[in-house]
Amino acid sequence: MKTILVLLDGLNYQVAHDAMGYLQAECAAGRGRLYQLESELPSLSRPLYECILTGVPPVESGVVHNQVSRLSHQQSVFHYARAAGLTTAAAAYHWFSELYNRTPFDAARDRHTDDAELPIQHGHFYYDDRYPDSHLFDDAESLRRRHQPDFLLIHPMNIDDTGHRFGLSSPQYRNAARNADGVLSRYLADWLNAGYQVMVTADHGMNDDRSHGGVLPEERQVPLFVFGDAFSQSDANPQQTDLCGTLCEVLQIPHDKPRCRALLA
Numbered sequence: 001m002k003t004i005l006v007l008l009d010g011l012n013y014q015v016a017h018d019a020m021g022y023l024q025a026e027c028a029a030g031r032g033r034l035y036q037l038e039s040e041l042p043s044l045s046r047p048l049y050e051c052i053l054t055g056v057p058p059v060e061s062g063v064v065h066n067q068v069s070r071l072s073h074q075q076s077v078f079h080y081a082r083a084a085g086l087t088t089a090a091a092a093y094h095w096f097s098e099l100y101n102r103t104p105f106d107a108a109r110d111r112h113t114d115d116a117e118l119p120i121q122h123g124h125f126y127y128d129d130r131y132p133d134s135h136l137f138d139d140a141e142s143l144r145r146r147h148q149p150d151f152l153l154i155h156p157m158n159i160d161d162t163g164h165r166f167g168l169s170s171p172q173y174r175n176a177a178r179n180a181d182g183v184l185s186r187y188l189a190d191w192l193n194a195g196y197q198v199m200v201t202a203d204h205g206m207n208d209d210r211s212h213g214g215v216l217p218e219e220r221q222v223p224l225f226v227f228g229d230a231f232s233q234s235d236a237n238p239q240q241t242d243l244c245g246t247l248c249e250v251l252q253i254p255h256d257k258p259r260c261r262a263l264l265a
Contacts (some may be wrong), residue, residue, distance in 0.1 A: 032225055
């Protein structure tokens with residue numbers, strides 16, 4: 001089944017629970033389910049991008065801080081999808097291009113990618129943390145309409161950026177989450193009607209020091225929303241390391257990663 005992964009950078013679980021009214025309404029209507037995940041450590045972005053896409057925790061992948069700039073040594077959802085003959089795309093921060101396509105990132109070459117030989121075949125990659133979420137979702141929808149990818153990653157950054165400027169307990173941070181929820185309300189029904197299965201999660205949360213990286217619950221507790229017929233919406237205890245394998249199961253492609261069976265219909 002075609003699948004979209006929305007990775008809302010820096011979104012704390014409780015803020016997602018309290019502020020994302022549209023997604024919660026879809027869950028209340030029986031069309032989705034919200035779970036709580038605990039991020040792997042360290043609770044930093046690039047290590048957790050690698051964890052989510054490969055199922056390998058940072059201390060095993062070697063991507064243990066944000067300055068590790070190299071291609072992944074692991075097999076990701078993108079690699080498994082390409083090996084199965086599926087089409088891949090991403091509208092995402094440029095670190096994803098560096099992990100799975102080419103490194104170092106060359107904006108003139110890599111910002112807009114169309115290359116059938118790369119793991120991420122079609123991409124719009126940004127490098128400014130304040131690149132508007134509204135634009136990023138439009139980039140993603142453009143990729144979806146033009147290429148009909150089997151697997152599409154959507155990765156906006158404004159929630160994380162706002163958390164670093166104002167902190168977890170700020171109205172600005174909560175409103176950034178509300179804004180992402182509003183943008184998703186413009187697209188989710190169309191994606192589901194087009195037959196996509198949709199997973200919405202985060203890499204890590206945020207603290208009141210305007211940072212993350214440690215073991216505090218507010219830094220590690222993140223949401224996992226699931227929408228679509230592929231998901232059981234029953235009680236489950238998914239792990240962040242399960243997401244790669246679970247995505248591969250939904251895509252119905254061979255893989256050798258752990259997955260959360262209870263999430264799947």
